[in-house]
Amino acid sequence: MKWIYSIIILLLVSASVSAQSMGSITYNVAVPTDKLDNYIDEISWRGVGLEGRWFQSSNLSFGVSFGWNVFDLRTGDVIQIKEDNVGGAVSGTQLRYVNTFPMLATGHYYTGKKRDQARFYVGAGVGTYYILQRLEIGLVAYESNNWHFGLAPEAGVLVTLSREVTMIFNVKYNYAFSSGEALGGGDNDVQYWGFNVGFAWQNW
């Protein structure tokens, strides 16, 4: 976990010392899609995001972002087994988990001017996702932990409440490309929508 703390501190310090920069912390809700939705068809209410942005002009910024979402599900679905000449099934209480840790370099374009109360923006992140997939059934646990290359297009808005307080709302589509085989077989790409809300602090 030390590397997580290091990134958090780096983001907070960097954003606060730069002349034209913005740091933010958000509460992240995530909605699984595609294969992740097949594995866990529940909304993730547990998520956090940290971000630092450095402005190249009043309308353009580059930065880094870090996130964490926990998807989990308890289910009694029967698992089907298919191997050469052998079939079968496994039943019992399953606990399914996926933890996603996106670490992305970001770029954003903003509408309006610095002092506008609401500034819409679009952008994207590119980088890596570290994803932990885990299945517990009975006394057995299976894990598959992998690094993925990923992309996250994004749209959002900054709402300035006062000179010191800015709220940030954004929607991201997280796409972590396949980097191997998932626990249940097949490609292990992971996709989900992220709906994020939080506070930003800016230095001008």
Add this chain to the structure above:
Amino acid sequence: MLNTYRGQTMKSKKKKLVVLFSLIMLLSFVLYSCYPDYGLSVTDYDTVITLFDSDANFNKQTYAMPDSVVHFVDEGTTEDDIDRSKDQLILSTVVNNMTALGYTRVVDSTAAAPAFAVLVGVTTTEQYGQVYYPGWGYWYGWGWWGGYPGWGYPGGSVTYNFTTGTIFITMVDPTKLNPDTQTYGAIWLARLNGIISSSVNSNQRITQGINSAFDQSPYLGYKGSN
């Protein structure tokens, strides 16, 4: 001057609120686990695994089953520590399910050889690794098939673990003799993991577990001669 001072105090309070919110968010996640605990009970750890030979023909009418449950023990051990009070419940639940599927149990050793043998066993030890079934001396001289040389796992071998109190139900096709290993082919295997290792609702768990094993095996059943 006073207004300016008040304004600065208000801004300072807002900043503090933002910082406080941020710290709460961070702390809640630092303290939060990657794997939330669902507070499972003993029964949540029960699992039922069924495997079958996809080349097997289950549409045969008769089967034989011994009147007792074999208790697997460690090599070199002669006694086990699992009581036999559940044996009749296990056997009768298996018979009920087989009957419901259209199979007929043959108990007369002078009758024609049945199509399958159904064998029920319980572990008394915790083991990990590749499962294999040693020959059961139990079957020697029992009747139809002479000395029983044991049986192989459906389709070969699969690595998994099982724990004390696990129930095994195996369906063997005596016509599937592997000449290399001198084992009969097990065409269906049900493993009820740890069902009788705890006394919590054990009768209900045994019944439900065995019923689940048959329920999740829709390919079983005698549907009439082809």
